[in-house]
Amino acid sequence: MSQTPPERDDTDAWLPEVQPETYGISPELVRSVSEALESGRQAEARDLAAELHEADLADLLESLDRDERPQLIEALGGDFDLEVLTYLDDSVREEVVEALEPKHIASSLSDLNSDDAVDIIEDLDEEAQQRVLAALPQAERMVLEESLSFPEDSAGRIMQRELLAVPSSWTVGETIDYMRASKDLPDDFYDLYIVDPKHQPIGYVPLSRAMRTRRPVLLTEIMNEDMRTIPIHMDQEEVAYVFRQYGLVSAPVVDDAGRLVGAVTVDDVVHIIDEEAEEDLLKLAGVQETDLYSAVLDTTKARFTWLLVNLFTAVAASVVIALFEDTLERIVALAVLMPIVASMGGNAGTQTLTVAVRAIAMRDLGSGNALRFVGKEILVGLVNGLMFAVVAGVVAWAWFDMPSIGLIIAAAMVINLVVAALSGALVPLGLEKVGVDPAVASSVVLTTVTDVIGFFAFLGLATLFLL
Amino acid sequence: MSQTPPERDDTDAWLPEVQPETYGISPELVRSVSEALESGRQAEARDLAAELHEADLADLLESLDRDERPQLIEALGGDFDLEVLTYLDDSVREEVVEALEPKHIASSLSDLNSDDAVDIIEDLDEEAQQRVLAALPQAERMVLEESLSFPEDSAGRIMQRELLAVPSSWTVGETIDYMRASKDLPDDFYDLYIVDPKHQPIGYVPLSRAMRTRRPVLLTEIMNEDMRTIPIHMDQEEVAYVFRQYGLVSAPVVDDAGRLVGAVTVDDVVHIIDEEAEEDLLKLAGVQETDLYSAVLDTTKARFTWLLVNLFTAVAASVVIALFEDTLERIVALAVLMPIVASMGGNAGTQTLTVAVRAIAMRDLGSGNALRFVGKEILVGLVNGLMFAVVAGVVAWAWFDMPSIGLIIAAAMVINLVVAALSGALVPLGLEKVGVDPAVASSVVLTTVTDVIGFFAFLGLATLFLL
Numbered sequence A, B: 001m002s003q004t005p006p007e008r009d010d011t012d013a014w015l016p017e018v019q020p021e022t023y024g025i026s027p028e029l030v031r032s033v034s035e036a037l038e039s040g041r042q043a044e045a046r047d048l049a050a051e052l053h054e055a056d057l058a059d060l061l062e063s064l065d066r067d068e069r070p071q072l073i074e075a076l077g078g079d080f081d082l083e084v085l086t087y088l089d090d091s092v093r094e095e096v097v098e099a100l101e102p103k104h105i106a107s108s109l110s111d112l113n114s115d116d117a118v119d120i121i122e123d124l125d126e127e128a129q130q131r132v133l134a135a136l137p138q139a140e141r142m143v144l145e146e147s148l149s150f151p152e153d154s155a156g157r158i159m160q161r162e163l164l165a166v167p168s169s170w171t172v173g174e175t176i177d178y179m180r181a182s183k184d185l186p187d188d189f190y191d192l193y194i195v196d197p198k199h200q201p202i203g204y205v206p207l208s209r210a211m212r213t214r215r216p217v218l219l220t221e222i223m224n225e226d227m228r229t230i231p232i233h234m235d236q237e238e239v240a241y242v243f244r245q246y247g248l249v250s251a252p253v254v255d256d257a258g259r260l261v262g263a264v265t266v267d268d269v270v271h272i273i274d275e276e277a278e279e280d281l282l283k284l285a286g287v288q289e290t291d292l293y294s295a296v297l298d299t300t301k302a303r304f305t306w307l308l309v310n311l312f313t314a315v316a317a318s319v320v321i322a323l324f325e326d327t328l329e330r331i332v333a334l335a336v337l338m339p340i341v342a343s344m345g346g347n348a349g350t351q352t353l354t355v356a357v358r359a360i361a362m363r364d365l366g367s368g369n370a371l372r373f374v375g376k377e378i379l380v381g382l383v384n385g386l387m388f389a390v391v392a393g394v395v396a397w398a399w400f401d402m403p404s405i406g407l408i409i410a411a412a413m414v415i416n417l418v419v420a421a422l423s424g425a426l427v428p429l430g431l432e433k434v435g436v437d438p439a440v441a442s443s444v445v446l447t448t449v450t451d452v453i454g455f456f457a458f459l460g461l462a463t464l465f466l467l
Helices: A027-038 A042-050 A054-063 A068-079 A083-087 A090-099 A102-109 A114-121 A126-134 A138-148 A172-181 A207-211 A236-246 A266-284 A296-322 A325-330 A333-361 A370-400 A403-433 A438-466 B027-038 B042-050 B054-063 B068-079 B090-099 B102-109 B114-121 B126-134 B138-148 B172-181 B207-211 B236-246 B266-284 B296-322 B325-330 B333-361 B370-400 B403-433 B438-466
Strands: A165-167 A191-195 A201-206 A250-254 A260-265 B165-167 B191-195 B201-206 B250-254 B260-265
Touching (some): A027 A054, A027 A068, A083 A090, A102 A114, A102 A126, A114 A126, A114 A138, A172 A207, A191 A207, A201 A250, A236 B054, A260 A266, A266 B266, A266 B333, A296 A325, A296 A438, A325 B333, A333 A370, A333 A438, A333 B296, A333 B438, A370 A403, A370 B296, A438 B333, B042 B068, B102 B126, B114 B138, B165 B172, B191 B207, B201 B250, B236 B250, B260 B266, B266 B333, B266 B438, B296 B325, B296 B438, B325 B438, B333 B370, B333 B403, B333 B438, B370 B403
Parallel strands (some): A165 A191, B165 B191
Antiparallel strands (some): B250 B260
């Protein structure tokens, strides 16, 4: 099926094996650049870094020590391409921007697509932002200021203004001629949009289709009307959903009046998908955002709150244990065994919880199938509860030579694993329902429930039947 | 900066507000289809489903009950587009394929790009696969069989064979003429590849660039030589890395001799990115893969192993507690407080662990900056350890009116939070080093460490100083 025009010759049996390519930067490169900077060999550092792809240069900057970063920027001088900034982690980006001349920023910003330019200046502090904006030509400043007026994480922020919109009366030939004459098209684009006289998009033509159509054909004859437009206020998470769901490479953004004002491209969406996935993962563990490059104190502060909440839940569990001090004093074996029930509940509940949080984020779980999901999880919890009841019961019986303690841990295990399944499913669904991000709060609520119920069921049953 | 040719008129102040679009399927639609199927109104169900985008129809099938899915397939009959299968979850896909006629599959498979065709048949069981392949024309069968011969999750599996490769002697005009004449190009593509006489790619031209260049210009004059080729055996995770790192929309795939054999496009990569992110998230919680649509017993079995491992670690913690039975018998307050230290260690360690697992997966953490990362995490653990030592110490002192128990919980807290940071950082780095997926095993190892050290430090210090 491969499209291979003639002039091909693949009879070279003596052809050398091609080495598998390696991408990204090597630890050796980082070391070499670092050494060159430390010993003042600026030219050597520049030569090592100058040929790198912008994304790799960004990785190199992130890998260097804090004091080496401005040195490398200085060594690169005018060769430093601002696009590198779009690949940098927020905290490193700020450092790098501080090391750059505002004039350099302003003059290079014009070469970027508007979405990249916004990406760079939106994270600057107020004062730096004003300085950079003031140094820009008025037309560009206005475009950027308008983009910045949209809420963070909205389509208005991530779209690029540069796009190709043509009137519905045009033919393929006219469009090609227009493209050849125009000097101000976006760097790369994949679809062209057809607009009506009100500048509302009525369809799109993928470039590959336009290119293989003869010149006299009208664009409206080959356009795809089944188009997914993005309202300018749509949240970026929603934008990512639309791209992912319909396998888009680009989509038109429309304002409140339905007029075409920009385009979102898939490369931005890949970043968003990464960000959202990372957020869910980190939030479940109580980390606000990637803090790989943050300072120790910032990281400590950000994690403190979550740990404090966890301390309260741990104390709540202790309060439950304290209810049974008399029982524990008489049968110390209970103190030895009690963490098992709580820990198994926490782990089983986390399994359910994680599946639910991910499925909600991917929109595979909603009110339509919530009941079925909860029912299934309870069954899974019950079956696993029964199996682990047997295992834990036998272990406890054998260990302390008390059949009764085996029966009690078994009963507590079934109760806690069913409760764990129920709360692992209901907590994220409930939080989503009331508008709280399930990834943030679910696991604290869950482990509180499984600890409290775990200790209460085990020690409570023991108090009832062993004393 | 927007490219807007004339013929625009945006003075319509009376223009109605455009309703924000909603994408995806609604619970109401699922209910309507379900009711139509249940009461035998096949035509109604077909009408409701027929106009849906393939991705939405896939969601609809996933949302239906198990017995309704084949009914809907039957209702849709010949209208059922096989592309829907590429959007389905594995377990649902198998059900749907079973409900389809092998002939229908074989005849529709030819309309798909080769990567989608492979995607569909690779998950069928051996017998169904053979039946479908046997029904295909020989040329297509051979292409698919070759693709299937590459390891799962390799570039050879996810690439499409259809692409546009042109010799280096061609001009833009010749290429456009060739595209207009050719009937067998891929559906959509974004780059065209220039190959040398050995069919090795030497550069690429984005379609948008080709289209705005005048006909007599040679492709080699406008091609981009800075090209990221994908070796056919490259793992899909690596492919996703290359796309993400360099913001690609498509990349050429080469065989061992460096010849162009296919292309990977960004829509496939978005799926891979989702899959990999999901895997990391679920594995950390001990879930093998999305089991939202799996049967209860499959889910129970898949989660059992992880819980069994956790039972061993919980028993290990109990063994540590058992060492201090005498101490616990004398001071029952210790039993009340001991879960606090263990739980805080587990939570703090999980924070570090999650950051490390994500950073390793995103290649932000490696041998180059591992030492700095571990150092920073220890510091964070120490600072948070000291703060929570104060909080927990005061709580314990006030609760049991024993200053000594406050001091002991404080000391144990510092020890456990530093150990948690150290193991949260070292466990995933070590597992990665020895070739074990850090997402799978890290959290079990970590919680074992924090439980054991937590109980040992707290009860051990109490035994030393309180008895």
